[in-house]
Amino acid sequence: MSTDQAGKTTALSGWGRFPVVEARESTFADESELRTILQEMNGGIARGLGRAYGDSALAGHVVSTRLYRRMLSFDGTSGLLHAQSGVSIADLLKVFVPRGWFPPVVPGTKYVTLGGAAAADIHGKNHHADSSFGAHIRGLRLMDGQGNIIDCSANDREDVFNSAVGGMGLAGVILDMTLQMQKVESAWITQHIELLPDLDAVIKAFERNAQTRYSVAWIDCLARGNKTGRSVLITGEHAQPDELPRAAQARPLASPPTRRLAFPFTMPAFMLNRISATLFNSLYFRLNSMKRGRSVVPYEPFFFPLDGIHNWNRAYGPQGFLQYQFVLPRGEEDALRLIIERISTSDSAPFLTVLKLFGPGRKTPLSFPLEGFTLALDFPRQPALFGLLDELDQITAQHGGRVYLCKDARLSAHNFRHMYPEHAAFAARRRVLDPNGTFNSLQSQRLGL
Template identity: 40%
Template sequence: MRSRPRAGRRYGAALVPVPMRNGNGSGVSMIEGWGGIGVPGRELRSENLERVTERAVLSRGLGRSYGDSSLPPASVGEVVNTTLADRLLAFDEETGLMRAEAGLSLLALNRIFLPRGWFVPVTPGTQFVTLGGMVASDVHGKEHHVRGCFGEHVTRLKMRVADGRVLWCSDEQHQDLFRATIGGMGLTGHILEVEVRMMRIPTAWILQESRRVDDIDEFIARLKDASHRLPATMGWIDLLTRGKNMGRGTLMAGDFASADVAPKRFPKPLPRVTMPFELPSWTVDRWSVRAFNTAYYWKHLPREMHGIVHWETFFYPLDMIRHWNRMYGARGFTQYQCVLPDSAGPSAPRRLLEILTSRGGASMLCVIKNCGPEGKGILSFPMPGTSIALDIPVRDDTQQLVDALNEFVLREGGRIYLTKDQFTRPEHFRAMEPRLPKFQEIRAKWDPEQRIRSAQSVRLFGDKP
């Protein structure tokens, strides 16, 4: 199965720079992460990733990593934007095995496969990611406790490694490279093609149950219970309410609905709105976040609700607002995501929230999920425990807040998600990541001169700037 040729393509296999943000004609612009951090540089685009990656220090897709993991070091100008290399190359309807170029987006993949009764076995919380980015971050989702990370379903990768060779890697061939690339933040080579096994689904509708929960301790208990019954679970919690109702929120769980209970029609695309401009940074403060959290909590007026919902509503609620990151203003925001292991005990999430609230942290979005076993990726994020993700507006004291959160996570034996990170200090990361030496050993084998690196690898791994 092959995708249709895209209409209106002007560039062919030519090498072209991405349009500049600053318009100064210099060929250099600010390349930004989703959280608003930016570095000077130039993105190169081509349909032929094998050729264009000769010149680049890093590959990146749609730029939805929050911090600096998809940004080049400040002294290095060029990275590859993979989004023109987005062909669907092969699909086996008997086995679900699909192969595509690394720049194919999850949005396009869903549009192609959902009407045909297939879905990715693991999805992050946005469709605006590429297949290559999903591998590099080894994305996880609401279903991690059942299906693991995305990398568990990837069978092969075609890569261009630092010395210029183009090769395939898998669990049978160059296994060290394969497992270091899954969750390796693009630091082991340029991902050119991805082969992954898709999942059959009965319909594109979701049978969802949701519940309003009064505090974080009850939330953790109910999250664990829902995870035993349903493959997709997550919750939103209120971070600013203190006392006995700290961590109150809404728990959601669900699965694809069977044909006998789902509507007969295929779900229509949902309308989207656009955040037209950046809001002033002062609009996201404790008072506005408190008002939002209170309204969101009481929106779920019945204690329990059951019903059929749209797949986009369930998996990608924030995708309904284009450029939603603009609400945090010119200073931007960071998303802090950690996983607290089961060994830390059920009260660990409450203790983390107490640190956040005691320091005046305000998060409009806090997502909590249950995580299952570690995956095959050497630096993959999840471990058995509870994942907590916080959106934090950047302020003068954000570094101190992240330091305090990291010190707690380190004491409890947890770790952070590199795709979201912007402020972690290298000593904290190295202390919480005992797998790093093995990763660095494999990386040095395939790239002894550190030709492939990022702003994040300079900051955390000690790479040359």
């Protein structure tokens, strides 16, 4: 029984609430149901929990992995997990942290599916140490556009594997995967917070912390002059049981209860301007300067600070927001400075800006990470913003950098081709896996993929 309903559509958007499209959504509980759906799909895309910010998982017809989320097996000796693509990072944490296992890579929210994590080849605060999500997938099964199921891994049908990982769902629907989990001794993180006065200082601090497992910096993109690039660097390691607060030592793998708030309304647009953004950034800087130094914290607030606030995307008002994330190769730090200066003097005020140093990238044609600094910003959506981002695309492309597709809703096909030189190789593989154009997203059409 296929569970999709001909004709019925709902308004659908990414996490940035822009753009919004009328889409038909199908669900499947097993392979045969998916195959039936794909037979009548003509330019649709798989969708998990909808955390891609822009239009990567948007199309007139989306196939949701919501009902395809079973954990098929787990080997408690090797840490190998076999799970379907609709299983979320949140599911993994709930089930496996109490048993002493942690996902190999987690993004800034736990509400992403394994399928989405693989398709966007996501990274976390440990990219410099552990690479991206795809590096920890030992094998996966992909259903291509014709309903064929292909078993692949980095050693077997590598071409298919590399099109599925980082392929933004355009090569097919990832059915299930074998993932290498990592052993942890506690549900806590030993965190270190350091304030850095400017961009040079934070760049050096990242280099100094190359051996630390997790590192990320929040950077004040509104500070100007000699404060340009002032940052709060947050680093961390999984804590050993004897480092925990005394009360937690008896059950080191138990997660302390966390409060979950909801953002109760959509922020009125007039509240989102340069003044409120400056205020927000100064406040954040001040709060963190009080938390400076070493502390031991539960893993949830360390990895997923915004998950504590349900629907936080409403804070960006009725217009929604745009996330913009780019990476520049190592050695292009001057271009990074140029971009930060350009933003700090622009009319568009980013609220939350995150800087991180990536380790080497992988061989997958559309994977985002490459060795160098990456900056992620969120801007309330305002008309002037699009011009600024086009300018930043130009600078990024000129210096050998690229923007992150799973956050994008507006990159041009021209800039995309510059940024992802292997796009043609990807397109060629895709034509083999999906000759009839079963898969397409609004993004792939915009980028001419």
